[in-house]
Structures are given as C-alpha cells and as structure tokens.
Amino acid sequence: MTTSTTPIANRGDRSAPTGLALWWKNNRKLILPPIFGIGGFLLFWQLSASLGLTKLAGPLSLFTEERTRELLFYPFFDRGGLDKGLFLHSMSSLSRVALGYTLAAVVGIAAGIAVGLNKGLDRAFDPLFQFLRMVAPLAWVPIALVLFQNNQPAAIFVIFITSIWPILINTAEGVRQIPQDYRNVALVLQMSSRRFFTKVLIPSALPYIFTGLRISIGLAWLAIIAAEIVMPGTPGIGFFIWDAYQNSYVSDIVLGVIWIGAIGLVLDRLMAWLQQRISPGQ
Amino acid sequence: MTTATLVNVQELEKNFPLSGGGNYLALKGIDLEIRKGEFISLIGHSGCGKSTLLNMIAGLDLPTAGTVLVDGETVKRPGPDKMVVFQNYSLLPWLTVEQNIALAIDEVMPGLSGDERKAMIDEHIDMVGLGHAGHKLPRELSGGMRQRVAIARALAIKPKLLLLDEPFGALDALTRGNLQEKLMQICNEHQLTAVMVTHDVDEAVLLSDRIVCLTNGPGSKIGGILEVDIPRPRQRMTVVHHPSYYSLRSEIIYFLTRQKRVKQWQAKPHKVLARHGLEKVNVDLGFIPLAACAPMAIAEAKGFFSKHGLDDVHLVRETSWRGVTDGFLDQTLDAALMPSGMPTWMTAGGHGGDPVPIVTALTISRNGNEVTLAKRLAEQGVRSVEDYRNWLQSHNREPHTLGIVHPASMHNLLLRYWLAASGIDPDKDVHLQTLPPAQMLADLKDGSIDGYCIGEPWNLRATREGHGVPIVGDLEIWNGHPGKVLGVREDWALAYPNTHIALTKALLEACQFCADPAHWDEMAELLSDRRYLGMKRELISFGGGKDSEGQFAPHGEPHHLFFGAGVNRPSRTEHLWILTQLARWAEIPFPRNYVEILERICNISVFSTAARELGIEDVSYQRGPIELFDGRSFDGNDPIAYLNSVRVHRDFSVAEIPLGVPRPLAA
Numbered sequence: 001m002t003t004s005t006t007p008i009a010n011r012g013d014r015s016a017p018t019g020l021a022l023w024w025k026n027n028r029k030l031i032l033p034p035i036f037g038i039g040g041f042l043l044f045w046q047l048s049a050s051l052g053l054t055k056l057a058g059p060l061s062l063f064t065e066e067r068t069r070e071l072l073f074y075p076f077f078d079r080g081g082l083d084k085g086l087f088l089h090s091m092s093s094l095s096r097v098a099l100g101y102t103l104a105a106v107v108g109i110a111a112g113i114a115v116g117l118n119k120g121l122d123r124a125f126d127p128l129f130q131f132l133r134m135v136a137p138l139a140w141v142p143i144a145l146v147l148f149q150n151n152q153p154a155a156i157f158v159i160f161i162t163s164i165w166p167i168l169i170n171t172a173e174g175v176r177q178i179p180q181d182y183r184n185v186a187l188v189l190q191m192s193s194r195r196f197f198t199k200v201l202i203p204s205a206l207p208y209i210f211t212g213l214r215i216s217i218g219l220a221w222l223a224i225i226a227a228e229i230v231m232p233g234t235p236g237i238g239f240f241i242w243d244a245y246q247n248s249y250v251s252d253i254v255l256g257v258i259w260i261g262a263i264g265l266v267l268d269r270l271m272a273w274l275q276q277r278i279s280p281g282q
Numbered sequence: 283m284t285t286a287t288l289v290n291v292q293e294l295e296k297n298f299p300l301s302g303g304g305n306y307l308a309l310k311g312i313d314l315e316i317r318k319g320e321f322i323s324l325i326g327h328s329g330c331g332k333s334t335l336l337n338m339i340a341g342l343d344l345p346t347a348g349t350v351l352v353d354g355e356t357v358k359r360p361g362p363d364k365m366v367v368f369q370n371y372s373l374l375p376w377l378t379v380e381q382n383i384a385l386a387i388d389e390v391m392p393g394l395s396g397d398e399r400k401a402m403i404d405e406h407i408d409m410v411g412l413g414h415a416g417h418k419l420p421r422e423l424s425g426g427m428r429q430r431v432a433i434a435r436a437l438a439i440k441p442k443l444l445l446l447d448e449p450f451g452a453l454d455a456l457t458r459g460n461l462q463e464k465l466m467q468i469c470n471e472h473q474l475t476a477v478m479v480t481h482d483v484d485e486a487v488l489l490s491d492r493i494v495c496l497t498n499g500p501g502s503k504i505g506g507i508l509e510v511d512i513p514r515p516r517q518r519m520t521v522v523h524h525p526s527y528y529s530l531r532s533e534i535i536y537f538l539t540r541q542k543r544v545k546q547w548q549a550k551p552h553k554v555l556a557r558h559g560l561e562k563v564n565v566d567l568g569f570i571p572l573a574a575c576a577p578m579a580i581a582e583a584k585g586f587f588s589k590h591g592l593d594d595v596h597l598v599r600e601t602s603w604r605g606v607t608d609g610f611l612d613q614t615l616d617a618a619l620m621p622s623g624m625p626t627w628m629t630a631g632g633h634g635g636d637p638v639p640i641v642t643a644l645t646i647s648r649n650g651n652e653v654t655l656a657k658r659l660a661e662q663g664v665r666s667v668e669d670y671r672n673w674l675q676s677h678n679r680e681p682h683t684l685g686i687v688h689p690a691s692m693h694n695l696l697l698r699y700w701l702a703a704s705g706i707d708p709d710k711d712v713h714l715q716t717l718p719p720a721q722m723l724a725d726l727k728d729g730s731i732d733g734y735c736i737g738e739p740w741n742l743r744a745t746r747e748g749h750g751v752p753i754v755g756d757l758e759i760w761n762g763h764p765g766k767v768l769g770v771r772e773d774w775a776l777a778y779p780n781t782h783i784a785l786t787k788a789l790l791e792a793c794q795f796c797a798d799p800a801h802w803d804e805m806a807e808l809l810s811d812r813r814y815l816g817m818k819r820e821l822i823s824f825g826g827g828k829d830s831e832g833q834f835a836p837h838g839e840p841h842h843l844f845f846g847a848g849v850n851r852p853s854r855t856e857h858l859w860i861l862t863q864l865a866r867w868a869e870i871p872f873p874r875n876y877v878e879i880l881e882r883i884c885n886i887s888v889f890s891t892a893a894r895e896l897g898i899e900d901v902s903y904q905r906g907p908i909e910l911f912d913g914r915s916f917d918g919n920d921p922i923a924y925l926n927s928v929r930v931h932r933d934f935s936v937a938e939i940p941l942g943v944p945r946p947l948a949a
Contacts, residue, residue: 182374184368188360195389
C-alpha cells in the first residue's frame with residue numbers, strides 16, 4: 001500500500017501525507033472511536049473500583065493481584081485435579097461444546113429438513129419447537145440432571161437442547177424457501193429425490209442452515225457456562241468462575257469473563273468465515 | 283408428417299381454490315391443437331391464465347377438467363420431453379453455466395460418456411453464443427445471458443416441446459431483439475415445436491406461426507387464433523414490411539384493447555336508471571371518428587339528449603366498426619352509429635355467430651362517400667373507372683388492393699357495385715381489404731394499396747395532403763344512398779321503447795341542426811376536438827363543393843345529407859337492396875324470410891312517433907325504386923330474380939335465417 005501511494009504523493013504537494021501518515025489519515029475514523037470507547041469504559045470501571053463505589057475489582061487488578069496475574073500469563077499449567085490453567089479449562093469446556101453442538105447440528109439439520117419438506121410434520125411439531133426454544137439453558141440443568149443422573153452427559157444435553165432450535169428452525173425455513181423455480185426445474189427434469197436432495201435442496205438451503213449454525217454456536221457457548229456453574233467438580237471455564245466466586249477471587253472472575261467473551265467472539269468469527277467459504281455470496 | 287398433431291388440448295378447465303373459500307375459475311373450455319414444428323404464442327392481459335395454460339401443458343399444474351395430450355398421451359406430470367424456459371431463468375445460482383447445463387444432461391441422458399457429455403455441453407453453450415462464459419456463475423451474467431443459458435439448458439435435453447413463459451419479458455429492448463432472432467434461428471434449424479407466453483404483440487407476430495388470443499378471466503377462453511402468414515426465415519427488421527404485419531398487429535391490439543374495455547366496463551356498476559318516464563336514461567352510444575358522427579356530437583354539445591330526458595348519454599369512441607359489432611354482441615353498447623349495411627348484416631349473422639337482430643329507426647346521414655385512388659395511378663393517366671380497368675389489365679402481375687372499412691358498410695357495397703358494373707370483378711381482379719381509416723391513408727401513402735372507398739374526412743385529407751385523387755363520388759353511383767344509421771339491439775328496443783324514441787328524437791333534432799350550412803363551421807370546430815375526430819378543422823367539411831347553380835360537385839368535395847324529405851326515415855327497399863348486395867358477394871346467404879327480417883330491422887313506428895312529437899312533417903313520404911348509375915333500378919319486388927340478373931356475383935345461397943320470437947332483454 002505504501003509503495004503504491006508514495007509516488008502519487010510525491011508528485012503533488014510536499015506537505016501531502018505519505019505512507020503511514022496517509023494510512024492513518026484514511027483510517028483514523030475507524031480506529032479512534034473504539035479506542036476511546038473501550039478506554040473510557042475501562043477508565044470508568046477502574047475509577048469506580050479505586051474509589052470504592054463498587055466491590056468489583058477494577059481491570060488493573062488482573063495485573064496487580066498476583067494469583068490472577070499468574071493465571072493471566074500462564075494459561076497452560078496443570079497441577080492435576082481441578083487446578084489447571086485457563087486454556088485447559090477452556091479446552092474442556094470447548095470439547096463439551098463440540099460434542100453437544102455437533103449433536104445439535106446433526107439432529108437439527110435432519111429434523112429441519114424433515115419439517116421443512118413435510119407440512120404435516122411442520123404443523124405437528126412447530127408449536128412444540130416454538131415453546132421449547134423459549135426455555136432458558138439454566139432451566140434445562142435440573143431436568144438434564146434428573147434425566148442423566150450424571151454431570152458429563154447432562155452438560156452435553158444442556159448444550160444440545162439450547163443450541164438445536166436455531167439450527168432446526170432456520171433449516172426448516174431454508175427448505176421451505178427453496179424457490180418454486182428450482183423445484184420446477186427439478187420436476188421438469190424428473191430428478192430423483194436423492195439427486196434433488198444433493199443438487200438442489202442442500203445447496204439452496206445452505207445459507208439458512210449456516211445462519212442457524214452461527215446463532216447456535218453463540219447459544220451453545222452461553223449454555224456451557226450455565227451448565228458448568230451449577231455442575232461443580234468438572235473442569236471447565238464455567239466451573240473456574242464459580243470456584244473463584246466461592247473463594248471471593250473477584251479479579252479471577254473478571255479474567256474468566258474476559259476469556260469467555262474472547263472465546264465466544266472467536267467461535268462466531270470462525271463460523272462466519274466457514275459460512276463465507278462454503279456458500280460464498282449467497 | 284410435419285402436419286401431425288403434437289399437442290392436443292381438449293375442453294380444458296382450471297379452478298383455483300381461493301383462500302377465503304370458493305373457487306376462481308381461471309380457464310374454461312380451451313381447445314387447441316398444436317402441430318409438430320409449429321411455434322404458438324399465447325397472448326392476453328395479465329391474469330388471463332396464459333401461464334396457467336402453459337403450466338398445464340408442461341404438467342406442472344393439472345387441469346380441473348379436460349385433458350392435455352402430448353404425442354397422444356395424457357400429461358400427468360412434468361418431464362424433460364416438455365422442457366420449460368421460465369421467465370426468471372431458474373438457473374441454479376451455485377452452479378456455473380456449464381454445470382447448469384450438465385445437470386440437465388446428466389439427469390436426462392445418464393448413459394453418456396465423458397467426452398460425449400462434454401461435447402454436448404459445449405455445443406449448446408456455443409449455440410447460444412456463450413462460449414466465453416462457461417465457467418461463470420449466473421450472478422456474474424447479465425439477464426440476457428442468463429436467459430440464453432436457460433434456453434441452452436432446455437435445448438440440450440432435446441425436448442419434443444419447448445415451453446417458454448414470457449422468456450424475454452424482463453430484458454431490455456435491444457437484448458430482447460437479439461434473443462428473439464437467436465431463438466427463431468434455433469427453432470428453424472431444429473424444427474422445434476414451441477409454445478410461448480408473451481404480452482408483447484410484436485414478439486408474437488415475429489416468432490409465431492399461430493397466435494392464440496386469450497380473453498380476460500375469470501373463465502378465460504380462446505378469443506381468436508391468428509395465422510401468421512409471413513414466410514420464414516423472418517428477420518426482425520424486415521417482417522414489418524410484409525403486408526400482413528400491420529394487419530396482424532392491429533388485429534391483436536384491437537383484441538387486447540377490446541378486452542381491456544370490457545374489463546373496465548365490467549368494473550363499473552351498470553344499473554338501469556329509469557327517469558322522466560323513460561325506462562333507461564343512461565345510454566352508452568358508440569361511434570367511430572367520421573364526419574357523419576356530427577349529429578351525435580351536436581346532440582351532446584347542444585343538450586338534445588337531456589332535452590328529451592336522456593340525462594346520462596355517454597359517447598363511446600370506437601376505432602373501427604368491428605368495435606361497434608363487438609359492443610353489440612357483448613352488450614357493452616346500448617346504441618351506436620353504424621354503417622347502413624350493419625343492421626341487416628348482423629341480423630343475418632354476417633359477423634359469424636348466431637344472428638343478432640338489430641333495429642334501426644333512424645337514418646342519420648346519406649352520401650358523403652367517395653372512391654379515392656392513389657396519386658401514382660392518376661399520374662399514369664387513370665381518370666375514370668375505364669382507365670382503371672385498362673390499367674389493371676396492363677398491370678395484372680401485381681396484386682391490387684383497395685381498402686374498405688367494413689364488409690357491411692355502404693363503401694364496400696357501392697365500391698363493389700361500381701367495379702362490377704364497369705367490368706372489374708371486385709374479388710378476382712382486385713383484392714378488397716378491411717382496414718381502419720387511419721391505416722388506409724398510411725397505406726395509400728406508401729403504395730401498398732391502390733385506393734379506397736370511405737367517408738369524410740379521409741378523402742379530403744388524401745387530396746389535400748397529395749396522396750390520392752378522387753375518382754368517383756357516391757353521387758355518381760347512387761345519389762342519396764343511406765350512409766350511417768342509428769342501430770340498437772332488438773331486445774334492447776323492446777325493453778326500452780320510450781328510451782328508443784327519446785334517442786331517436788334527440789338525434790333527429792341534431793340531424794336537422796347539422797343539415798343547415800350555417801352550422802357547418804361550428805360543427806367542424808366541434809368535431810376537430812380529440813373526443814371526436816381529433817384532426818385539423820380545415821379537413822372536416824360537410825358540403826363545401828357546390829357549383830354556381832347550387833348543385834353539389836359530383837366528386838372531390840363532401841356532400842353529406844343529414845336531414846330532409848325522406849332522408850331520415852328507414853327504408854325497407856334500401857335495406858332489401860343491401861341484403862341482395864351482401865348475398866351477392868356471399869357475405870351472408872340471402873334470407874328466404876327477408877320480409878320478416880326487413881319488418882324487424884326497420885322500426886318505422888319509432889321514427890314516426892319521434893318525428894311527430896318533434897313536429898316534423900315528412901312521415902308520409904314514399905320512396906320510388908332505387909336508381910343506380912348503371913341505369914338499373916331496384917324496386918324490391920323480386921330480389922332473387924334481381925340477384926340472378928346481375929352479371930358479376932359470387933355463388934350465393936338462399937336460406938332461412940332463424941331469428942326466434944322477438945323478446946325484450948331480461949331485466
């Protein structure tokens with residue numbers, strides 16, 4: 001970028017900005033506001049913590065508290081049991097999410113296609129789906145525990161049941177929304193159902209399916225925290241926060257929350273990228 | 283084998299259930315046969331069910347009643363033998379051009395080897411001229427290119443029948459034109475059978491062998507099928523010069539306009555308003571723009587209609603006499619100005635349907651017609667009918683066409699009489715073509731017709747604008763012949779007798795007004811308005827050409843008679859003469875029950891009542907035999923002997939025309 005803009009700048013006025021300065025000129029409107037916004041927020045938070053307006057530790061406590069600083073800088077340690085670095089906690093949480101979410105995706109897409117293709121099924125189950133998707137992840141926890149009598153499968157079930165609805169509903173909508181024109185093409189060509197499925201239905205519904213998947217990954221991540229907080233004794237980022245709260249390590253809680261937010265953001269970006277790769281521009 | 287039937291649509295009917303309960307009857311009673319290799323267009327207004335018909339031929343939709351046979355088999359479901367090109371292309375957006383075509387080929391011809399398959403894909407991409415775009419996705423292509431891909435995809439699977447649903451509707455004019463030529467070329471090369479839905483009149487004429495016009499829904503049916511007799515291969519830029527092009531085009535446009543008018547008419551409430559002792563004071567009165575419509579315009583402008591109690595008379599301007607006929611058939615008109623031959627013609631079923639008894643109680647104008655020949659003939663010395671006969675003999679290799687406005691108009695009958703009496707057979711030596719007046723002038727100008735016989739202002743215009751020369755006026759053929767009459771349906775006349783009298787009174791009074799030369803300037807001014815003739819007032823004249831002795835010049839100037847002794851009273855002898863002439867030229871069989879027919883057509887009692895109530899004293903006038911220019915007279919005593927005695931005539935027949943008992947319109 002610099003190489004291409006320099007000669008143009010040189011031809012003109014000497015005081016014209018070059019290189020980095022030019023880049024800054026063009027992009028400062030995009031960069032400065034978030035810096036001010038986030039910086040202001042952190043400053044306000046730190047001030048209110050320092051002035052004792054709230055019991056919540058300020059952002060600087062991540063560095064000032066020795067235990068928290070250790071957790072911040074060494075996310076990979078493993079002292080056995082539940083005493084692990086935050087990365088390892090996150091990995092256990094993520095593996096649980098991966099399992100529950102994959103299950104939700106498989107079941108959700110399959111059920112969504114069935115419901116989207118069949119009006120009778122749609123009428124039969126749509127009220128149920130609409131009802132169940134309103135149930136919060138936390139409310140599923142006791143039911144899951146009763147159902148499975150065991151923390152691990154119960155946590156996976158909570159993730160599954162929370163994240164399946166957007167996938168299912170979006171897939172069904174995607175199938176319903178296949179343009180009549182595409183169906184007519186398939187009809188006129190007398191495509192077999194198998195070919196219709198692979199050549200028309202899936203490609204046509206794919207953007208909807210991905211929308212569902214992307215919404216669901218966020219929900220799945222939300223659910224894991226809920227599941228782990230109330231299911232102690234399992235390593236995971238939710239457990240870590242709950243444990244820190246029990247021990248009044250407020251700055252640890254703040255650090256955990258930052259990890260959660262960051263991982264959620266990465267997951268969402270990942271899905272967006274995948275969507276872009278698989279069904280570009282649709 | 284080219285004439286074998288490929289598609290046979292029989293008694294097709296389609297009902298759509300409505301969301302609020304009930305049914306919408308989209309199509310009813312559709313019968314259509316499509317031969318192999320034919321290109322058919324379906325044309326009609328939006329919502330007339332033309333796409334529904336196409337979908338039923340394709341098998342995408344099933345009829346409620348009736349059947350569609352393709353190659354003798356009932357269509358029950360869609361299939362690749364009836365490939366459809368959809369309006370919005372229907373390409374799969376995630377597949378490239380090649381993949382889209384390959385999808386169809388793989389589906390229909392699964393046994394192909396890799397090379398054959400590739401060759402086939404390439405062949406069809408090249409066929410539509412998209413060789414460079416094979417790897418592109420549909421969204422990277424323009425609309426025209428996408429439609430070309432859709433056509434290539436359809437052709438690649440070699441369908442028996444190609445179905446196109448407004449294929450070029452969404453494209454700009456230039457792209458549309460190019461694609462039309464491409465499609466035409468492909469259809470010719472591969473002898474394709476195709477059915478296309480369109481709303482573009484020019485597209486239909488350009489591409490089709492036959493054009494199927496559908497009437498408005500609900501219950502659309504085939505309103506007419508036009509054969510396009512323009513030879514192939516056709517070119518977009520040259521078809522317009524074919525003599526049939528504009529008549530086909532105007533035929534379709536007439537049909538579509540008519541459909542629109544009927545729709546508008548149906549949209550309005552049509553209550554019969556009874557007032558002032560009249561059964562109906564709201565009257566739709568049809569006319570076409572000719573100088574002879576002056577009494578109608580005057581009656582409206584001078585308030586003669588309301589004076590006689592008709593509060594709500596609406597003048598409906600039709601572009602051709604056919605519009606008047608259709609207005610009577612579907613009863614969108616109450617009454618109309620009509621050529622004097624039309625009451626007998628319609629009563630005898632000359633319009634091609636069941637006889638519709640028409641009543642006339644008033645002759646509105648006499649004379650005012652003339653034969654005009656093209657300037658180029660005059661320049662070659664054609665000054666008289668004898669000159670024309672000789673000229674025709676020396677130019678007998680070319681077709682010779684003369685324009686008339688309607689088969690039942692006096693222009694046609696007088697022109698034929700004049701030609702036949704002078705030794706020119708009006709069907710063999712020349713060709714008489716029905717044309718709208720404005721078209722005649724244009725055709726005279728560009729030389730596609732030799733001349734025409736018509737009322738004013740079209741002769742005056744041709745003379746003034748230097749395209750034609752008047753050759754004979756009606757004064758020389760039959761001075762005082764009936765020109766235009768007031769016509770109503772018989773059932774209408776019986777249902778609204780007092781309205782009929784009031785209408786006759788208003789128009790008779792207007793005729794009286796129009797006959798006074800002092801009013802002619804005012805009338806010309808009025809008629810020049812867009813509501814009536816919409817042309818320069820200098821071109822509208824009613825009788826300017828009198829010589830020093832006060833006599834009308836025989837030709838070259840208009841000479842309308844609107845009022846006077848024996849002018850307005852309907853005459854049975856005249857209508858009988860018209861009957862003999864219509865039979866002579868085989869427009870209708872000569873009715874064995876002609877006495878009954880004349881009795882029912884000429885309503886003299888309505889005229890007499892109207893004249894008496896207006897205080898006009900010519901009721902007792904008796905007309906002698908009709909004298910024509912060739913010295914023959916017609917007294918009406920033995921019409922069949924008269925018919926047998928004329929030298930030139932077609933093979934006419936004599937038949938009973940069943941009219942049934944006169945019965946008023948059901949309220």
